[in-house]
Amino acid sequence: MRLGNHWTGAVARFSIFSLTRHALSGHRRWERTWRDATPREGYDIVIIGGGGHGLATAYYLARVHGIRRVAVLEKGWIGGGNAGRNTTIVRANYMLPGNQAFYEWSMKLWERLEQELNYNVMVSQRGVLNLYHSDAQRDFFARRGNSMLLHGAGAELLDRDAVRKIAPFLDFEQERFPIQGGLYHRRGGTARHDAVVWGYARAASALGVDVIQHCEVTGFMRDASGAAIGVETSRGAIRAGKVGISVAGSSSLLAARAGLRLPIESHVLQAFVTEGLKPVLPGVINFGAGHFYISQSDKGGLVFGGGLDGYNSYAQRGNLPVVEDVCESGMAIMPMIGRARLLRSWGGINDMTMDGSPIIDTTPVPGLYLNAGWCYGGFKGTPAAGSCFAHLLATDTAHEVARGYRLDRFATGHMIDEKGNGAQPNLQ
16 A cells, blocks of 8 residues: 555455445545565565566465565566467366376466455456367377366366357368367366456565566676576666576576576467457367467457467567468368457467476576476466465475476476477477
């Protein structure tokens, strides 16, 4: 709460009563959602990256581990990076042990996130339906579904008629990609991407975390032994007991400033939204014969995406051949979307590892910690990534659901090869 120019640290709770009170006052007395802090000389922990993962890490450090001398440094503005450039899907329909337990933990955190943060992040568990188009794909989905059931995520293997009841508008008559059924994950769905970062920023700030915008990290401070003891920024030097990197597609660039070469490639992943339409999609639908996924936003727009642009890039924009490919895949399963007008598109920078799974681990530089390599799973993994990275920073031990996300697994051969593809465009 703000009294004049002084921040008291308290945050007014949202409720039907506070909403009514502010409505009666013409909505003129709302407080700032979080403090726009200025850098201090030093902190116990500095987290680089003010996206969902960085802010969630700061929140769990303060709330779970009691570490509140924490700063989150964002080179732009909160919600301006990948956190605001994704297709908002949340799910836990993974198969391999190294991934399924993690994403199930994330799903459990999603399910109680709004109550915990006292902020409407618009979690909507409308279900995720993955279509299958062959007997071999059905058998694979059966294996994945069994793994999901064993980990408590829930799964249903549907036949053609059951899929038709959920999504009668799909093209069931085509022969090129015949829809034989689908794997249904009822607990999956969507969440409002920018509301997630706003909610975590608000909750972390209320616990004493400094959320610092427009503060780009330009280098690392090192002691005589080579350990990281702080960061150089566009707003001056900041000392830190520990430094955490959580910058998504910019991970390789930032790590290089500490002398590290990561097993990561950065690629553009495009997303699209149509004009607002009346409710038509019951949940999230994934095409099994091509890379295409689609849902409908709260504003009515159809939000969809596909595969990566097939070249390394740090630009937040893609190319037209991928636009064409994504739209063709959508038309292949639901021709009706050809009547919708495309409103806008955008690109996020994906940090792709060679096995398609993330990294949450210490680095060879003492005092420097890494949360990166999220491929397609960054948004859905936001709560668990924050929880596990906070655990690592606070205790120097891996969280039990993130033990497989080691940086050295590529050297030791312990890959978590969920889909058999990594960042290489020829394997997509």
